[in-house]
Amino acid sequence: MSVRIRILRFDPSQDERPWWGAYEADVEPTERVLDALHYVKWYRDSSLALRRSCAHGICGSDAMIINGVNLLACKVMIRDLEQPIVIEPIRGLPVIRDLVVDMEPFFAGYKEVKPWLIVDEDEKEPPRERIQSQEDRERYDDTTKCILCAACTTSCPIYWADGKYVGPAAIVNAHRFIFDSRDRGGRERLEILSGKGGAFKCRTAFNCTDACPRGIKVTLAIQEVKRAALYDSV
Amino acid sequence: MAEHETHEFDVIVIGAGGAGLRAAIEAQAQGARTAIICKSLLGKAHTVMAEGGVAAALGTVYSEDNWEVHFRDTMRGGKMLNNWRMARIHAQEAPERVLELEDWGALFDRTEEGRILQRDFGGHRYARLAHVGDRTGLEMIRILQQKAVAMDIDVFMETTIVRLLKDGDRIAGAFGYRRESGKFVEFKSPAVVLATGGVGKAYKVTSNSWEYTGDGHALGLWAGADLIDMEFVQFHPTGMVWPPSVMGILVTEGVRGDGGILRNGSDERFMFGYIPEMFRAETADDEEEADRWYTDRKGARRPPDLLPRDEVARAIVAEIKEGRGTPHGGVYLDIASRRDPEYITRRLPGMYHQFKELADVDITKEPMEVGPTCHYMMGGLKVDAETAAATVDGLFAAGEVAGGMHGANRLGGNSLSDLLVFGCRAGRGAADYARAVDVRPEASANQTEEVAREALEPFERTDGENPYLLQQRLQDKMQALVGIIRVEDELKKGLDALGELKQRAGRVTAEGNRLYNPGWHLALDLRSLLATSEAIALAALERKESRGAQTREDFPQTDPELGKINIVLRMKNGEPYVDRSPLEPLPQDLRSVVERSL
Numbered sequence: 001m002s003v004r005i006r007i008l009r010f011d012p013s014q015d016e017r018p019w020w021g022a023y024e025a026d027v028e029p030t031e032r033v034l035d036a037l038h039y040v041k042w043y044r045d046s047s048l049a050l051r052r053s054c055a056h057g058i059c060g061s062d063a064m065i066i067n068g069v070n071l072l073a074c075k076v077m078i079r080d081l082e083q084p085i086v087i088e089p090i091r092g093l094p095v096i097r098d099l100v101v102d103m104e105p106f107f108a109g110y111k112e113v114k115p116w117l118i119v120d121e122d123e124k125e126p127p128r129e130r131i132q133s134q135e136d137r138e139r140y141d142d143t144t145k146c147i148l149c150a151a152c153t154t155s156c157p158i159y160w161a162d163g164k165y166v167g168p169a170a171i172v173n174a175h176r177f178i179f180d181s182r183d184r185g186g187r188e189r190l191e192i193l194s195g196k197g198g199a200f201k202c203r204t205a206f207n208c209t210d211a212c213p214r215g216i217k218v219t220l221a222i223q224e225v226k227r228a229a230l231y232d233s234v
Numbered sequence: 235m236a237e238h239e240t241h242e243f244d245v246i247v248i249g250a251g252g253a254g255l256r257a258a259i260e261a262q263a264q265g266a267r268t269a270i271i272c273k274s275l276l277g278k279a280h281t282v283m284a285e286g287g288v289a290a291a292l293g294t295v296y297s298e299d300n301w302e303v304h305f306r307d308t309m310r311g312g313k314m315l316n317n318w319r320m321a322r323i324h325a326q327e328a329p330e331r332v333l334e335l336e337d338w339g340a341l342f343d344r345t346e347e348g349r350i351l352q353r354d355f356g357g358h359r360y361a362r363l364a365h366v367g368d369r370t371g372l373e374m375i376r377i378l379q380q381k382a383v384a385m386d387i388d389v390f391m392e393t394t395i396v397r398l399l400k401d402g403d404r405i406a407g408a409f410g411y412r413r414e415s416g417k418f419v420e421f422k423s424p425a426v427v428l429a430t431g432g433v434g435k436a437y438k439v440t441s442n443s444w445e446y447t448g449d450g451h452a453l454g455l456w457a458g459a460d461l462i463d464m465e466f467v468q469f470h471p472t473g474m475v476w477p478p479s480v481m482g483i484l485v486t487e488g489v490r491g492d493g494g495i496l497r498n499g500s501d502e503r504f505m506f507g508y509i510p511e512m513f514r515a516e517t518a519d520d521e522e523e524a525d526r527w528y529t530d531r532k533g534a535r536r537p538p539d540l541l542p543r544d545e546v547a548r549a550i551v552a553e554i555k556e557g558r559g560t561p562h563g564g565v566y567l568d569i570a571s572r573r574d575p576e577y578i579t580r581r582l583p584g585m586y587h588q589f590k591e592l593a594d595v596d597i598t599k600e601p602m603e604v605g606p607t608c609h610y611m612m613g614g615l616k617v618d619a620e621t622a623a624a625t626v627d628g629l630f631a632a633g634e635v636a637g638g639m640h641g642a643n644r645l646g647g648n649s650l651s652d653l654l655v656f657g658c659r660a661g662r663g664a665a666d667y668a669r670a671v672d673v674r675p676e677a678s679a680n681q682t683e684e685v686a687r688e689a690l691e692p693f694e695r696t697d698g699e700n701p702y703l704l705q706q707r708l709q710d711k712m713q714a715l716v717g718i719i720r721v722e723d724e725l726k727k728g729l730d731a732l733g734e735l736k737q738r739a740g741r742v743t744a745e746g747n748r749l750y751n752p753g754w755h756l757a758l759d760l761r762s763l764l765a766t767s768e769a770i771a772l773a774a775l776e777r778k779e780s781r782g783a784q785t786r787e788d789f790p791q792t793d794p795e796l797g798k799i800n801i802v803l804r805m806k807n808g809e810p811y812v813d814r815s816p817l818e819p820l821p822q823d824l825r826s827v828v829e830r831s832l
């Protein structure tokens with residue numbers, strides 16, 4: 001079937017401002033938005049820029065705004081969308097070209113929360129098996145599902161407005177360690193997240209939770225981090 | 235040529251999947267100034283798609299397991315064509331590498347005692363795959379990525395290497411471009427680790443990511459390195475077959491490890507008819523025994539559904555060919571009738587969502603339809619088992635781009651462990667090599683100028699070939715002529731088609747400018763796709779037997795003489811040249827390990 005698509009295009013080397021490109025793509029209803037974008041690239045305009053890699057929702061490269069909502073293009077079917085399908089780059093990060101945004105600020109927020117296991121110095125011995133109960137493991141299972149696609153962070157109105165806020169994804173990745181029974185860096189991270197750009201910026205709009213393609217309860221994770229910071233307990 | 239950005243390091247690692255990250259971590263830990271260069275953003279590498287787990291004889295579920303049994307299973311699965319030194323190191327060191335990953339914070343599913351849980355997979359005698367639900371690769375990449383970030387290793391994201399640089403016979407660095415700006419960048423480095431993964435995008439039906447274009451295989455070949463085992467392309471038995479747009483997406487072997495079984499269109503459990511001699515003694519030959527195995531591992535033998543991947547893929551192809559397929563041309567993979575919904579969604583959440591969202595199938599209620607999909611490249615650079623050194627000084631290779639470890643067929647779960655074990659060894663090998671270099675190699679300026687000029691040619695043509703259409707044609711030809719079942723006549727036609735495509739790729743056009751231009755990126759990747767595809771077809775033609783992943787319709791038997799050699803590909807006068815090299819014979823003590831019946 002023929003599908004109408006509008007894509008917000010922008011090439012900073014030649015365009016003064018973004019413009020809407022209108023295309024028709026010949027794809028099946030059970031195909032995904034990524035297939036339609038491929039169609040446009042292959043047969044209509046090969047200069048269209050977008051990121052994609054695994055093409056089924058694990059690598060997290062192709063988050064974009066599709067009909068007003070942050071989605072992964074490889075996970076949403078054509079038949080589930082109204083036409084014309086309107087596609088824009090995710091918001092809050094500088095556009096490099098078309099649907100490709102600069103992810104550096106996003107990764108900077110991620111790095112800020114020290115997303116790695118912090119252990120006591122005397123624990124640093126040759127690798128040995130550590131015991132973790134099924135309950136302790138379950139405690140942080142949800143936030144380990146993150147694929148760093150930035151769909152949550154770039155759906156957050158606070159993030160759009162406040163360049164200092166680390167954003168939901170960074171907090172999700174901090175949560176993953178704060179609530180890991182093996183980690184000893186909880187206090188350090190909570191201190192960072194109690195600061196100006198931290199978790200208390202969140203106004204629980206729930207956009208992030210709606211946007212997460214992995215179904216992570218992002219807002220809940222942020223609330224748990226806030227609570228831990230307030231009561232100094234994990 | 236205009237100025238370009240240059241950087242100097244002791245070790246550069248090309249690729250940021252499991253092998254690349256592990257190599258960079260080790261090289262940096264050894265004191266080498268190290269950089270990671272990757273085509274995608276950090277953390278998007280193909281490794282994230284690995285589902286089932288990482289194989290290591292930890293013995294947490296079956297204390298009988300040890301490195302010898304893992305070694306035995308790996309060699310048998312590889313049809314004895316493996317580099318036994320690699321297989322031995324792999325089996326011995328995998329547990330340490332997995333524990334190290336846990337030490338760095340990896341999440342694992344746990345036993346009731348809180349130990350790392352291990353699951354069953356094809357060809358492994360004991361439950362051996364440490365895992366996180368069905369997202370093990372994602373967790374592994376995240377932990378390694380975080381470790382690399384914590385160590386402050388330099389990372390050049392979205393930077394594609396198009397050529398390795400040389401000083402005489404030695405490696406001198408690498409040259410490429412930044413996707414974002416399209417500008418060239420040169421890395422001066424005495425040691426280069428290739429960790430670029432495989433070439434699955436040469437096939438139409440594939441489980442592999444869009445970035446899997448055989449770059450490292452081609453870079454190695456062009457730099458003068460030997461490739462081995464290129465004929466062995468693994469087709470995973472279970473990829474999605476419906477709807478067409480998702481055809482090829484992987485369905486983890488964990489479905490069968492957790493109780494799923496294969497049935498044909500007439501609802502027969504056909505795998506009982508395809509048990510090969512090599513595995514007969516350890517495989518159940520009726521349904522009752524096969525089902526009993528899930529609860530009685532000692533008293534019953536393994537179900538044939540869990541034979542190595544080459545055996546299962548061939549059986550599925552045969553069933554479909556005989557007209558016993560499903561409506562969409564696959565076979566059924568049924569876990570719905572065998573396990574309760576809670577168990578399925580807990581053990582296989584990714585599969586549940588994948589089928590629900592992409593195929594509108596509820597795998598807790600109905601069977602899946604599956605068929606073979608291109609999954610893994612066994613062949614790659616010939617390397618030294620201890621150091622991962624390739625056959626060119628200063629060049630190292632680890633992971634899927636290296637050959638030998640898996641022989642003619644890889645067991646599931648052995649890839650993630652391979653990445654860790656040989657990634658670590660390559661990092662150390664490269665750092666040691668760089669440290670011992672007296673005079674740093676220097677690439678001549680005309681090398682970089684030539685590469686840059688060639689790379690820009692697609693912009694100079696206005697009416698040339700469309701790179702996307704060439705890639706599609708390549709995929710069609712490889713699928714049809716150099717696919718699962720091979721025959722001389724078709725392989726020759728395949729080589730002719732590749733020759734024609736090489737000509738056409740020389741006339742490819744890139745529209746627009748160099749700023750983040752995926753059409754141009756593909757125009758350049760096409761050259762590695764074609765070079766690697768040609769190596770596959772040439773090696774497949776040369777090996778006149780059926781063994782592991784190589785199935786020759788015209789030579790259906792295994793030839794013991796060909797079990798003693800690797801097919802080698804290298805460049806000679808600008809063209810790929812096919813050679814043979816003898817395998818080092820398996821020492822008697824290891825032979826008796828392999829022949830042990832368990």
